[in-house]
Amino acid sequence: MRAFTAVVLINLALGVGAGWGYLFWGVRAARLERDLAVARAAAVSGVEREWRVEGVVRAILPEIGVLVLTHGEIAGYMPPMTMGFRAASPKITESVRVGDAVRFTLRGVLPNVAVTAIEKTP
């Protein structure tokens, strides 16, 4: 009788433990699935955007295709600052010099944006 009680209690403990485990991991897995779905949706629905921005060329890094620009506000993306941007083509880095005041076009799906056009301003 004692052995039977012990077996029942052990089985009960195992059952309760498994139940709690299922609940904990089940809830966690469901939350991760939701987050994954949201991330996938955001990636699919990522809209390409374009900005025209005033700036001044601070450095040119042709070896990695990057322009460092001190720029004005980029609406909905970033405040005025000095920052490196990927140039969409080598022609862009070749067409300007340090100190040039420029107007450039930034295009892409955030945060993957690149300078697609640039022109000097007076």
Add this chain to the structure above:
Amino acid sequence: MAPDASFAVGPTPPRALTEYRGRRIVLLVLYALPASRPRVNQLAQNYDILATLGVEVIAVPVDAAADALRALGAEPRILFPVVTDGAAEIAAAYGLFAGAPHAEFLIDRQGYIRAIARSRGEAGELNPLLAAIQQLNEEKSPPPAPEEHVH
């Protein structure tokens, strides 16, 4: 207290020197080319160290040249703010204390000028500057100054 002034770099909106109070130590550099080029280059090459120590370098051409960035050239890469608008006012205000072709003002986080280094613009030792910055970083911050007001 360090004189306040408004300045801009390229197309960025004007900002005031007082905006750095409570946030960053400022090294305000009054420079004149070509004499100051060695020192400006030295600061540019060590800007990462200075930035890590919480310092913002603000370079002010005393001739207030509109093409100051172009005049400094591409090498070495100068990524700290170089004033292109408002330089004349800053040069006039700080020039009173400069007394040399090249002058550097170390302004602490409370907005006080804590050191002035005058030179001809040659690349000197960086260690004294780093030591002064380190000393400022080790100081306990006093409570903020009361707001300026008029009765």
